[in-house]
Amino acid sequence: MNKLKNLLNKKNKSKIVCLTAYSKNIASILDNHCDIILVGDSLGSVLYNFKSTRDVTLDMMIEHSKSVKMGIKKSLMVVDMPHNTYRNSVEALKNAKKIISQTKCDAVKLEGGNKIINIVKHLVKNKIQVQGHLGVLPQSEKGKFRFKGKKLAERIKILKDAKLLEKAGVFSIVLECVETSLAKKITNELNIPTIGIGASSYCDGQVLVTDDLIGFNPINVRFVKKYANISKHINSAIIKFKNDVKKRKFPKKKHSY
Ligand code: KIV
DSSP: OHHHHHHHHTTTTSOEEEEEOSSHHHHHHHTTTOSEEEEOTTHHHHTTOOSSGGGOOHHHHHHHHHHHHHTOSSSEEEEEOOTTSOSSHHHHHHHHHHHHHHHOOSEEEOOBSGGGHHHHHHHHHTTOOEEEEEESOTTTOOSSOOOBOSSHHHHHHHHHHHHHHHHHTOSEEEEESBOHHHHHHHHHHOSSOEEEESSOTTSSEEEEOHHHHTTOSOOOOTTOOOOOOHHHHHHHHHHHHHHHHHTTOSSOGGGOO
């Protein structure tokens, strides 16, 4: 798989760009600029207002991913396996195969380290490309998210998990809200690329939720840089449309049959 080889070759050479997409039109814009497009289960909170990603279902991920796939020509497409879809190896393989066959994505992403290592190994053995995810694990967090890697025991565990995941055959690991020096150490000690979100510039690549960076999702967290205020542009277009309708300026003859 060339897309994957190209990605792995970027380690220590050029930074990897990754963003989330939940539907076709945005995916087709991202596809010109991203190495990886992630259909993240963050769609649960961003689109459905769920309190946590734990309520996202396999069917939701598959339907959104089918739409995203229509917008992708060249990027590597990764789909999050939602909570409770990979509780054991048999369940994980069945659901990963379902995601891949129905969405034609390139890989799936699973949250966790040692706890899911046999599941990851089973997927890899069955030729499923797997991306790991360590640090803050939204599918397992209870309460407010806190960055990871402050305490020594936590640092040791995350580094150990990263090495276990690499050995199990994942092609890359997302590090979410991991303290800077730990993210640097993991990135230096692994041969596979790390993709950071709130995990410093030392990672091999960066990922953000697209709706956050374009100012379409009202979120205010330290690790998000807002590159646009798309809501403002949409609002002014809608106001213009509304005024045109009220003033009978739209539709004109050229818009009619
Ligand atoms: O669900 C998601 O969008 C993610 C990214 C934030 C990495 O997992």
